[in-house]
Amino acid sequence: MTSASANQVVRLHETGGPEVLRVETLPIPQPGKGEVLLRQVALGVNFIDTYFRSGLYKFPTLPAIPGMEGAGIVEAVGEGVTTLKPGARVAYAGVLGAYAHYRTIAADRLVELPESISFELAAGIMLRGLSAHMLLRQVYNVKKGDPILVYAAAGGVGQLMCQWGKHLGAHVIGVTSSREKAEIIRACGAADVIVGTDELPEQVRRITNGAMVPVVYDSVGRDTFETSLNCLAPRGLMVSYGNASGPVENFNVAALSAHGSLYLTRPTLMTYIAKPQDLQASAKALFEVLAKGILKPTIGQHFALAEAAQAHEALEGRKTTGSTILTL
Secondary structure, three states: OOOOEEEEEEEEEEOOOOHOOOOEEEEOOOOOOOEEEEEEEEEEEEEHHHHHHOOOOOOOOOOEEEOEEEEEEEEOOOOOOOOOOOOOOEEEOOOOOEEEEEEEEEHHHHOOOOOOOOOOHHHHHHHHHHHHHHHHHHOOOOOOOHHHHHEOOOOOHHHHHHHHHHOOOOOEEEEEHHHHHHHHHHHHHOEEEEOOOOOOHHHHHHHHOOOOOEEEEOOOOOOHHHHOOEEEEEEEEEEOOOOOOOOOOOOOOOHHHHOOOOOEEEOOOOOOOOOOHHHHHHHHHHHHHHHHOOOOOOEEEEEEEHHHHHHHHHOOOOOOOOOOOOEO
């Protein structure tokens, strides 16, 4: 058991802007049955954190500790835990309560890290990497030659999708907001880059010689939803997996018919890794492509835990590239 007696956390008592995130000191929790006590070394910051903080997504109770991703060392194990021992290097994604030096977490939500993967890399890759695996291999199984449209392609998930999509033989069309970010996307393997969305369907039509794309990965939400539908080939799949511009509201399902018998899905990673065996399999696939150098994740921003509010401001202001992490 750790000899420390206090646990620095970032907690919120009400939802709102980044200013609701408060640095507080709490007792170090004790692991219950099936849990471990984790001393965290690095934490990931993701758009889903801002959705919970703003109130778009609901915490079970308040006050609450946000954050869905982290990596660290097992300090102690609770009753019934046989798969992990103190000292194990582990990481997780999709479990609320990350913004803390110490946390308890169910042992079956953790994956052991290969020695080649640092804590910082794990914190910057787990949620994004597992999400990229879900999007490219499960929600839609990308095949060689597929043209795919990826929004926010310079972001943490977007860069990985460009790299992994190229490896799978896809013709990746990346969308970004600036010419500076366009160079990042090209370096990640995008065959074409589109800056802005004003004439997006027309540019996709030109790139695909009129065929359009079988799948659109849209993490922007409200501002681009209709535009994305206009980029799809008949019977194409609209994957809405983020709300950077706000949630899609008042959608008329008949529009899917009008745009060519389209399919629409709103996936969440937690569904795809809900079973421990599915989590382990997805993590294994992620670690394999990392080991082969297929994915080259970048950590664009480092903040201290106490600077979580600044990290949220940078993320929401679209001032980030690659992954953003908190270090402890």
